[in-house]
Amino acid sequence: xxxxxxxxxxxILKIGQSMTLQCTQDMNHNYMYWYRQDPGMGLKLIYxxxxxxxxxxxxVPNGYNVSRSTTEDFPLRLELAAPSQTSVYFCxxxxxxxxxxxxxxxxxxxxxxxx
Amino acid sequence: QQPVQSPQxxxxxxxxxxxxxxxxxxxxxSVHWYRQKHGEAPVFLMILLKGGEQxxxxxxxASFNEKKQQSSLYLTASQLSYSGTYFCGNVANSKLTFGKxxxxxxRP
Numbered sequence: 001x002x003x004x005x006x007x008x009x010x011x012i013l014k015i016g017q018s019m020t021l022q023c024t025q026d027m028n029h030n031y032m033y034w035y036r037q038d039p040g041m042g043l044k045l046i047y048x049x050x051x052x053x054x055x056x057x058x059x060v061p062n063g064y065n066v067s068r069s070t071t072e073d074f075p076l077r078l079e080l081a082a083p084s085q086t087s088v089y090f091c092x093x094x095x096x097x098x099x100x101x102x103x104x105x106x107x108x109x110x111x112x113x114x115x
Numbered sequence: 116q117q118p119v120q121s122p123q124x125x126x127x128x129x130x131x132x133x134x135x136x137x138x139x140x141x142x143x144x145s146v147h148w149y150r151q152k153h154g155e156a157p158v159f160l161m162i163l164l165k166g167g168e169q170x171x172x173x174x175x176x177a178s179f180n181e182k183k184q185q186s187s188l189y190l191t192a193s194q195l196s197y198s199g200t201y202f203c204g205n206v207a208n209s210k211l212t213f214g215k216x217x218x219x220x221x222r223p
Binding site (some may be wrong): 050 | 149159202
């Protein structure tokens with residue numbers, strides 16, 4: 001099992017450009033998440049999904065969009081990139097049963113710089 | 116509601132013990148603990164569930180006081196490999212919210 005994979009690993013964008021960060025998991029988890037982590041800071045939840053076709057906003061959703069058409073894939077779309085979106089982006093997945101959230105598995109991250 | 120972690124940073128010598136705390140203003144059903152090494156993704160350490168059940172994969176122990184809404188992570192006989200940032204997380208409104216993290220440095 002590959003676990004959670006993310007592409008690309010690194011990307012430099014110009015202000016105003018758009019891009020999609022890809023995330024795939026092969027563990028058949030129902031929940032998937034997107035976090036951003038600024039240097040020296042904690043993890044901030046951008047969006048999450050409880051299953052295919054269902055997404056919801058996290059703490060910092062502005063400037064981002066997501067979709068979840070399959071259980072495996074959860075892409076994150078950046079529209080009109082801004083320098084404030086320079087960060088490391090982590091995708092994660094977990095199996096949630098009722099109120100029990102099992103461990104989150106994280107992808108290796110995408111380091112994004114907006115100039 | 117973001118959990119509060121303390122202390123902010125810990126510096127240890129190899130072999131020393133440390134305790135990292137996590138508290139929440141909301142009633143907790145479970146607490147998660149993760150460790151992140153510099154330049155890497157966070158890695159799961161332990162889940163503590165209401166009622167005392169624990170799920171963990173490493174030789175690190177933890178406690179969960181449901182009444183006080185607090186959890187503590189115990190690192191005994193620390194090793195150099197324990198260095199990193201430790202995050203606790205609690206579940207509220209169907210999602211896991213992480214604290215700001217505590218940086219732990221173990222020196223030879």
